[in-house]
Amino acid sequence: MYRRLFTLILTLLSLSAYAQLSEPPLIPKPQKVTLAEGRYSISNTSSIYTTEDFSLATELLTSYAYFNALPIEVVKKIGKKHGQGIRLFPAEAVDKIATNGYKIDIDDNGILIKAHNVNAMISGIHTLIQLGLLQENPTELPQLTIYDEPRFDYRGLHLDVSRHFMPFDFLKKYIDIMALYKFNHFHWHITDGAGWRLEIKQYPELTQKAAWRTHTSWKDWANNGTQYIEQGTPNASGGFYTQEQARELVTYAARKGITIIPEIEMPGHSEEVLAVYPELSCSGKPYTQGEFCIGNEGTFVFLKNVLDEVLEIFPSEYIHIGGDEAEKKHWKTCAKCQALKSELGLKDEDELQSYAIQQMDEYLQSKGRKLIGWDEILEGGLTAGATVMSWRGEAGGIKAANMGHDVIMTPGSHLYFDSYQTDPRTQPETLGGFLPIDKVYSYNPVPQEIEKDKAKHILGAQANLWTEYIPTFQHVEYMAFPRALALSEVNWTAQEARSFPDFKKRLQSHYKILQQMDVNYYRPSYNVLAEVDFQQEKMRNTVTLTSEQMYPNIFYTIDGSEPTSKSTPYTAPIELSSSTVIKAASFLDSTRVSPVETTELDIHKAIGKKVFYNTPWEGYPAQKELSLTNGIKGGLSYHDQQWQGFTKGVDVYIDFERREEIKSVAMRFMQIPAPGVYYPGEFKVLLSDNGQNYREVGTIVNTENTTDPQLKFKTFEVRLEKPQMARYVKVVATNPMRGYLFADEIIVY
Structure with missing residues (x-):
């Protein structure tokens, strides 16, 4: 009896020590954490000591409740009495701290943060704050030592306030969250065709008219004439930030270790400017183009005058000038642009744009600044010193x-x-794309194609948040978080130290922090996700069921019935060697908390057969010739390498190499109108014995609404009244909307 009791006590003590010494779930993950036994209590008798170098940074501590009552003493000379309490001191050589890193020691004597510079100290302070927020009692901190430094110097988040104007106070909140997760650059997209958002005193009409439009919703405005109207008009919708507000935000961000990089769009995306100053366009008329006239000297006078005021507000080393998506057709027919092109000996409009970018680059350099632009600024050549943001994939960044x-x-x-960050069928409308948090986390900013000695030119990574379909700050929060936390770790933590399962586990504790900060973050979904691995050589499917929950509780059926809490519980991947329909759902106790996810597994006659393309795929090759008969269906995104894209319709045939009995032929398509993806108008099936003479066996006419913005999938299936023998099966699908047709598999039984 006593032996059992003694063993139980030792076990409980061991478990208690293990729990106490578990590494805190910090995000981003620090480089090295060494745990010790015990805790340090922050009390009203604690004092904060700092040197003059870090006195402003120390204010960050007192902005959090569990530090705000503590007295601060600025120390001129560190003495013995400063061996206790909360201390923010300069690093010394003996500390072996990286130049941009920090060290935290928490022991019986208190808290000691050391760093070589202010920004590194701010990072350490935010780690300490986050550590407190993660505790059940924020004043009780675990004893530990942290050595930490960032992988990249540039760690950015972007926000477009042109398409939808965002409240000034929200921008401060956005910066607060960024700072807590160690972002250090806020890319503020303040001008674009949908509205000019910064006061420029020399050009008052930019905010009197170009900041206001006829419709609150960007989509409604874009579909109804894209007109700007005067401030004060009853229906005016929009807004702008005064120069005083912009300066206030710059100061606010700087105190939290964040640099604000403004973006003033040029030479394209400038419809709002040219609506009020049409003399700067090629036509001289408002509402005719979005690109400045490069051959007009007044264009550069205007842009330099604007930049002069911008530079007075923003002390950042970098100034972003856009440079993307300029429609160059107006330059081709403009006498001024063509005269300038001829004078400079430029061969095309790409070089004309390059000339404009170079003019602005040289001007910024003359003011001691550096130019950043989107990767289109590479077209036609780039000046030394310019920095590229690679958005159209990685190719531009690799080249630069x-x-x-x-x-x-x-x-x-x-x-x-x-x-979209989850199943688009369950989410508010966006422009398209599919980017769940695990895909964000999987990103490595240094592609293999970068030459080893050039890897130093990758400064870091940034997430962009364009707001065409994001009308409110609550919606911004929903789209940004928690995905931004994944990016924070991509940018901060060494590549080899990152693990998504580990990150996901730590993320569970940060939902509490986001709740405390009143962030309208995206909540992890209960929806079931099915991942199918088809092994063609074995003609077998292995199906993995998951959800975004940390510990999902999934039940499923394979007999066509609806799953209940009494169905088969999912505990391991399901292996199936025949055509089957899996239905699965998540449950809390006996209550279903997700829609039923239906996964159709087709092991059909056409798998592995060669497909011949009378109409080739375009833009999205997927698995090329193997795409339509590889036995693998596409997922929620046409970027998943299983959806094949067609712009001229579909006209393909399969050669079975011998006559086969054909009972049905089907093909699955995707529809999501925002990026121009539609169902076919008609789906037709034809059979042939010789590959020359085809007989039509069925046609399906699409009746689905093409204006519904939601993602949809539809299988167009022709069932023959009686089985027919044929060697060749041909499918033809029309494209009346002239967008993309995306197909994933031709299914033949």
Whole structure:
């Protein structure tokens, strides 16, 4: 009896010690954490000691409740009495702290943070604050030592306030959250065709008219004439930030270790400017184009005058000038642009744009600043010193880095937070794309194609948040968080130290922090996700069921019935060697808390057969010739390499190499109108014995609404009244909407 009791006590003590010594779930994950036994209590008798270098940074501590009552003493000379309490002191050589890193020691004597510079100290302070917020009692901190430094110097988040104006106070909140998770650059997209958002005193009409429009919703405005109206008009919708507000935000962000980079769009995306100053366009008329006239000297006078006021407000080393998506057709027919092109000996409009970018780059350099632009600024050549943001995939960034230019990686595939983050059928409308948090986390900002000695030119990564379909700050929060937390770790933590399962586990504790900060973050879904792995050589499907929950409780059926809490519980991947329909759902106790996810597994006659393309795929090759008969269906995104894209309709045929009995032929398509993806108008099936003479066996006419913005999938299936023998099966699908047709599989039984 006593032996059992003694063993139980030892076990409980061991478990208690293990719990106490578990590493705190910090995000981003620090480089090294060494745990000790015991806790340090912050009390009213604690004092904060700091040197003059870190006195402003110390104010960050007192902005949090559990530090705000503590007295601060600025120390001129560190003495013995400063061996206790909360201390923010300069690092010394003996500390072996990286130049941009910090060290935290928490022991019986208190808390000691050391760093070489203010920004590194701010990072350490935010780690301490986060550590407190993660505790059940924020004044009771675990004893530990943290050595930490960032992987990249540039760690950015972007926000477009042109498409939808955001409240000034929200921008401060956005910066608060960024700072807590160690972002250090806020890319503020303050001008674009949908509205000019910064007061420029020399050009008052930019905010008197170009900041206001006829419709609150960008989509409604874009579909109804894109007109700007005077401030004060009853229906005016929009807004702008005064120069005083912008300066206040710059100061606010700087105290939290964040630099604000303003973006003033040029030469394109400038419809709002040219509506009020049409003399700067090629036509001289408002509402005719979005690009400045490059051959007009007044264009550069205007842009330099605007930049002069911008530079007075923003002390950042970098100034972003956009440079993307300029429609160059107006320059081709403009006498002024063509005269300038001829005078300078430029061969095309790409070089004309390059000339404009170079003029602005040289001007910024003359003011001691550096230019950043989207990767289109590479077209026609780039001046030394310009920095590229690579958004159209990674190719532009790879090219720029290998040329010796600094690069910030922002590829749409992994870092466009306006993309859907879960099943689009359950989410508010966006422009398109599919970017769940695990895909964000999987990103490595240094592609393999970067030459080893050029990797230093990758400064870091940034997520972009365009707001065409994000009308409110609550919606911004929903799209940005918690995906931004994944990016914070991508940018901060060494590549080899990152693990998504570990991150996901730590993330569970940060929902509490986001709740405390009143963030309208995206809640992890209960919806079931089915991942199908088809092994063609074995003609077998292995199905993995998951959800975004940390510990999902999933039940499923394979007999066509609806799942209940008494169905088969999912505990391991399901292996199936025949055509089957799996239905699965999540449950809390006996209550279903998700829709039923239906996964159709088709092991059909056409798998592995060769497909011949009378009409080739375009833009989205998927698995090329193998796509439509590889036995693998596409997922929720046409970027998943299983959806094949067609712009001229579908006209393909399968050669079975011998006559087969054909009972049905089907093909699945995707529809999501915002990016121009539609169902076919008609789906037709034809059979042939010789590949020359085809007989039509069925046609399906689409009756689905093409204006419904939601993602949809539809299988167009022709069932033959009687089985027919044929060697060739041909499918033809029309494309009346002239967008993309995305198909994933031709299913033949």
